[in-house]
Amino acid sequence: MVTSRTPFAPLALGALAVALMAAAGAQLTGPPLAARLAARAEQAIAAVGGAPVEARFTSANGWPSRHPTLAGGDTLGEGTRDRVAKAVAALPGVGGIRWADGRAFSQSAEAAVQPLHCQEDVEALLRARTLRFEEGSARIDAASGELVDEVARALRPCLGSIIAITGHTDASGPEVGNLELSRARADAVLQALVRRGIPADGLRARGVGSREPVDGLEATDPANRRIEFSVVATQPIRPTPVDLPGPR
Amino acid sequence: MPIWMELLVLMLVAYAAGLAIGWAMWGRGATRRDAND
Numbered sequence: 345m346v347t348s349r350t351p352f353a354p355l356a357l358g359a360l361a362v363a364l365m366a367a368a369g370a371q372l373t374g375p376p377l378a379a380r381l382a383a384r385a386e387q388a389i390a391a392v393g394g395a396p397v398e399a400r401f402t403s404a405n406g407w408p409s410r411h412p413t414l415a416g417g418d419t420l421g422e423g424t425r426d427r428v429a430k431a432v433a434a435l436p437g438v439g440g441i442r443w444a445d446g447r448a449f450s451q452s453a454e455a456a457v458q459p460l461h462c463q464e465d466v467e468a469l470l471r472a473r474t475l476r477f478e479e480g481s482a483r484i485d486a487a488s489g490e491l492v493d494e495v496a497r498a499l500r501p502c503l504g505s506i507i508a509i510t511g512h513t514d515a516s517g518p519e520v521g522n523l524e525l526s527r528a529r530a531d532a533v534l535q536a537l538v539r540r541g542i543p544a545d546g547l548r549a550r551g552v553g554s555r556e557p558v559d560g561l562e563a564t565d566p567a568n569r570r571i572e573f574s575v576v577a578t579q580p581i582r583p584t585p586v587d588l589p590g591p592r
Numbered sequence: 593m594p595i596w597m598e599l600l601v602l603m604l605v606a607y608a609a610g611l612a613i614g615w616a617m618w619g620r621g622a623t624r625r626d627a628n629d
Contacts, residue, residue, distance in 0.1 A: 366603045370596030407594030
């Protein structure tokens with residue numbers, strides 16, 4: 345005979361007891377925890393020179409919270425606001441922070457640059473045409489020289505960024521050979537770009553063989569043989585004094 | 593998120609986990625025994 349039924353009432357009572365315990369626990373520990381965090385945050389803010397900034401460890405409804413809202417310091421530079429936000433966020437026990445003016449983090453002190461457009465330019469170039477290599481070799485086809493010129497021109501606005509060159513092959517032939525070939529081809533493109541005046545220290549070449557085929561293509565499709573460019577890190581270019589317009 | 597809500601979520605999760613473990617260890621066996629009776 346089946347006698348067991350789900351004991352809803354005891355389960356609900358248990359949940360209620362847990363909720364009451366949570367409320368009581370929060371009542372006891374919440375305010376001192378928030379006060380402790382606020383004191384630590386005040387020290388951290390003072391240490392990075394953001395004194396007018398206040399870290400409020402309360403939620404929108406005024407409950408104690410581990411997620412502070414930073415207010416004040418409107419006159420501070422973006423760099424200082426950035427340091428303040430990071431210093432408070434790094435304190436143990438502090439959850440995510442936000443500024444009272446609505447931003448998750450202060451903007452970086454670095455000049456705002458949008459270097460990704462050069463990646464799009466290069467992609468647009470390579471969408472229409474393909475960098476070709478001699479069969480089974482890492483030598484760039486003579487006819488593709490002009491395309492490399494154009495790629496180098498398109499990458500020029502991104503100078504100062506780290507540009508990754510990734511070589512891909514299709515899955516025909518042994519993978520070890522494919523990997524080597526893709527690496528050698530990426531390297532050949534890197535060298536070709538260096539010869540066209542792109543500094544080598546901003547370029548990274550790697551080969552992934554046939555591991556990352558084009559979306560929607562079979563790994564064996566020859567269209568997977570390609571070179572991809574991506575801007576993996578951005579460093580805004582600071583104008584040298586020579587570039588600055590000045591009185592003559 | 594206020595501290596009371598974090599605590600409530602954590603404790604309810606712990607309660608549910610405890611129930612699930614308890615049911616897995618004892619509840620299933622009891623149901624099977626009842627069914628055999």
